[in-house]
Amino acid sequence: MKPHDFREYGHQFVDWIADFMENIESYPVLSQVQPGEILSRLPASPPDKPETIDRIFKDFKDIILPGITHWQHPSFFAYFPANGSVPSLLAEMLTSALGAQCMVWQTSPAAAELEERVMEWLRKMLKLPEDFAGVIQDTASTATLCALLCAREKITGFGVNESGFGGDKVINRLVVYASKEAHSSIEKGAKIAGFGKSGVRLIEVDADFAMLPEKLEEAIVEDQKAGNVPCCVVAATGTTSSLALDPLKKIGEICRKYDLWFHVDAAMAGSAAILKEKRHIIDGVELADSFVFNPHKWLFTNFDCSAFFCRSPKHLIRTFSINPEYLKTDVDMKVKNYRDWGIQLGRRFRALKLWFVIRAYGVEGLQGKIGNHIKLAAEFARWIEEDGRFEVMAPVSLNLVCFRYNPKVQNLPETRLEELNKQLLDDLNGSGKLFLTHTRLNGKFTLRLCIGQTNTSRAHVQNAWEAIRNSSGSFL
Numbered sequence: 467m468k469p470h471d472f473r474e475y476g477h478q479f480v481d482w483i484a485d486f487m488e489n490i491e492s493y494p495v496l497s498q499v500q501p502g503e504i505l506s507r508l509p510a511s512p513p514d515k516p517e518t519i520d521r522i523f524k525d526f527k528d529i530i531l532p533g534i535t536h537w538q539h540p541s542f543f544a545y546f547p548a549n550g551s552v553p554s555l556l557a558e559m560l561t562s563a564l565g566a567q568c569m570v571w572q573t574s575p576a577a578a579e580l581e582e583r584v585m586e587w588l589r590k591m592l593k594l595p596e597d598f599a600g601v602i603q604d605t606a607s608t609a610t611l612c613a614l615l616c617a618r619e620k621i622t623g624f625g626v627n628e629s630g631f632g633g634d635k636v637i638n639r640l641v642v643y644a645s646k647e648a649h650s651s652i653e654k655g656a657k658i659a660g661f662g663k664s665g666v667r668l669i670e671v672d673a674d675f676a677m678l679p680e681k682l683e684e685a686i687v688e689d690q691k692a693g694n695v696p697c698c699v700v701a702a703t704g705t706t707s708s709l710a711l712d713p714l715k716k717i718g719e720i721c722r723k724y725d726l727w728f729h730v731d732a733a734m735a736g737s738a739a740i741l742k743e744k745r746h747i748i749d750g751v752e753l754a755d756s757f758v759f760n761p762h763k764w765l766f767t768n769f770d771c772s773a774f775f776c777r778s779p780k781h782l783i784r785t786f787s788i789n790p791e792y793l794k795t796d797v798d799m800k801v802k803n804y805r806d807w808g809i810q811l812g813r814r815f816r817a818l819k820l821w822f823v824i825r826a827y828g829v830e831g832l833q834g835k836i837g838n839h840i841k842l843a844a845e846f847a848r849w850i851e852e853d854g855r856f857e858v859m860a861p862v863s864l865n866l867v868c869f870r871y872n873p874k875v876q877n878l879p880e881t882r883l884e885e886l887n888k889q890l891l892d893d894l895n896g897s898g899k900l901f902l903t904h905t906r907l908n909g910k911f912t913l914r915l916c917i918g919q920t921n922t923s924r925a926h927v928q929n930a931w932e933a934i935r936n937s938s939g940s941f942l
């Protein structure tokens with residue numbers, strides 16, 4: 467296919483995408499297909515002969531689209547958002563067209579230097595410490611794994627990188643600490659980095675689901691007594707279940723006292739720190755060694771784009787650098803080669819979409835949108851509280867409301883409440899009009915409504931509340 471084919475189909479596709487954006491509310495938010503349904507419509511073997519784009523595009527619409535859950539639907543309230551925006555999408559088109567690899571400076575100087583600059587912009591927007599340097603990773607899971615690897619190499623004097631765990635010197639059990647509410651990526655990262663699941667301590671939380679620093683210190687002391695080596699603490703600014711905020715300052719002080727690597731996982735909530743009135747959520751980050759948040763969750767930048775900051779890039783680079791002859795260049799001493807700042811060699815040009823987004827909205831535009839989501843969540847929580855048939859299950863600090871159906875007058879047993887709330891969730895999601903997910907808080911089945919899609923307005927939240935009330939109305 468030639469550029470003129472691209473021009474022809476490109477125009478057609480752009481028109482289709484713009485229509486899709488305008489009509490997105492006519493699609494069910496949660497795909498309503500059954501397991502295997504899409505697979506059964508796909509030929510078992512690839513075509514021997516070329517097929518036309520028209521034919522492939524038709525199948526995209528007929529077969530693929532019904533199996534898509536619409537994360538860009540303004541009534542997507544599930545999990546956490548993975549929002550996007552027009553400027554981000556436009557930049558992604560250019561990124562795909564360039565098809566550049568951003569492994570070293572020479573493989574695309576502009577990519578390296580733009581990445582350096584936009585990460586400085588983000589650092590300023592969040593008022594992170596000035597000595598933090600940033601790099602874009604694919605996901606927070608990868609960023610946290612990088613932090614764990616840095617922590618491991620710091621405490622072993624780069625010994626595991628050099629000799630492996632069973633190398634020259636015996637390394638006692640290294641331990642990672644996070645709260646019981648921490649994201650699964652920490653345990654996964656700990657497994658991959660060689661700490662093992664049994665090298666992870668999950669610390670008790672308080673009534674608001676935030677890590678108890680005194681329990682953390684107890685666990686560290688206990689490990690030291692047992693001959694283990696405390697290595698790293700991962701605190702959450704915004705846990706996944708309820709967006710609980712671990713006390714960073716206290717945790718950071720403990721990390722300083724025991725000389726542990728301190729990583730802050732603010733994957734979703736971090737974006738809110740661009741608001742003056744919410745910057746306090748990361749107070750204490752000045753004590754951290756590394757920090758991650760995802761512009762691909764709540765900063766209108768298409769997946770994937772995870773912002774990872776590290777206080778000591780030298781240490782990060784020493785952990786990850788490789789230097790084979792075929793990648794050496796004359797300017798290596800003068801430039802940033804981001805292949806040495808993480809796991810991948812080949813890297814997408816992700817800085818471009820972030821640059822487009824920050825410039826097209828301006829910092830104030832981004833603050834306005836995020837502030838509005840937070841305001842809508844507070845309003846939704848108020849509706850819940852004022853209705854005697856529902857209860858709020860966790861503090862609402864930002865854009866997530868955890869709640870459940872529980873009519874006070876009826877005094878229903880827990881098992882019945884679980885049944886009813888499951889039914890409510892299934893009814894709502896089955897309607898295709900909105901999509902919520904659930905969690906368990908203190909063992910209680912809890913619904914989560916997270917407001918973060920780019921185009922979610924008050925009307926969408928109002929409609930959600932009405933749907934919730936109507937669906938639960940049939941329980942009476």
Ligand SMILES: *Cc1c(COP(=O)(O)O)cnc(C)c1O
Pocket residue numbers: 546604605606607608649651702704705706731732733734760772
């Ligand atoms: C979403 C989330 C993650 C995982 O993010 P990915 O970018 O999908 O790896 C980790 N931690 C927290 C707190 C999250 O909200």
